[in-house]
Amino acid sequence: MNDDLDPAADLCDQVLELLLAAPEGVAEYQLIQQLKQRHSGHIPNLPLTDKLVLFRTHFLLFNALYRLRERLWQDGSHLLQISPLCIQLLPYQTGSAALSERDGLRDYYLDMDNLRDTDERDVERLLASFWTRMQGGEEKQAALGLFELDEQAPLDLARIKHRYRQLVSQHHPDRGGSTERLQSINKAMEILERYYN
Incomplete structure (x- = not known):
């Protein structure tokens, strides 16, 4: 235009x-x-x-x-x-992928x-x-705790997804983990995606 x-x-x-x-x-x-x-x-x-x-x-x-x-x-x-x-x-900055x-x-x-x-x-x-999202801070903190991530360090969705994949790999029932733990990890990922997406 x-x-x-x-x-x-x-x-x-x-x-x-x-x-x-x-x-x-x-x-x-x-x-x-x-x-x-x-x-x-x-x-x-x-x-x-x-x-x-x-x-x-x-x-x-x-x-x-x-x-x-x-x-x-x-x-x-x-x-x-x-x-x-x-x-x-x-x-x-040339080469930046900002857009x-x-x-x-x-x-x-x-x-x-x-x-x-x-x-x-x-x-x-x-x-x-x-x-509702703002008041869900406790929910967010619990999810970060489960992922063993600290908000003091820079956090973005890419870093959270990387940690999610690590935890899924570590706790998957096919690798000796529990279904309940995997469900908790999936729920935590849903919560964190709301805050960091």
């Missing part, structure tokens, strides 16, 4: 300007407030207390961030780290149907699901 004909490209440009001015990174909330102060026509200038307004504002910003990340990657100018707590421009891996969040935020088709009840369900 040609950015000259795309009104959302203007939001990408505004976000880029703000990120260039904050080399240490900026939180999502701060970025939204800065865009509102600039009277960005792409971000609703409404209180974020309404859940649907909050969702739509978040969605529009993250749509722009993922579009900007791809543009910067293609230009070879920067890598864009996207997280609600820290959105930051990083130096471009080659499938990214479910990217796919979600770049599909504008997700914005159009989400109503207030959907937002309520999304928030309930989020809080």
Whole structure:
């Protein structure tokens, strides 16, 4: 798509300007407030207390961030780290596989149907699901304990899957392990996939 004909490209440009001015990174909330102060026509200038307004504002910003990340990657100018707590421009590194891996969040935020088709009840369900996952911290800690993994060390799904395969191999009934232990390992993997996928 040609950015000259795309009104959302203007939001990408505004976000880029703000990120260039904050080399240490900026939180999502701060970025939204800065865009509102600039009277960005792409971000609703409404209180974020309404859940649907909050969702739509978040969605529009993250749509722009993922579009900007791809543009910067293609230009070879920067890598864009996207997280609600820290959105930051990083130096471009050739050979990095940052965009080659499938990214479910990217796919979600770049599909504008997700914005159009989400109503207030959907937002309520999304928030309930989020809080359920957050409160499931004990479940997550138990699964990490079973896998003998420490959250202090960097954890990602690839490392968790590697450990899962080791445990399945070690505890498989065909190799003298127990079915119950294998079921516990499988259940722990399901839990960890929810947190790290």
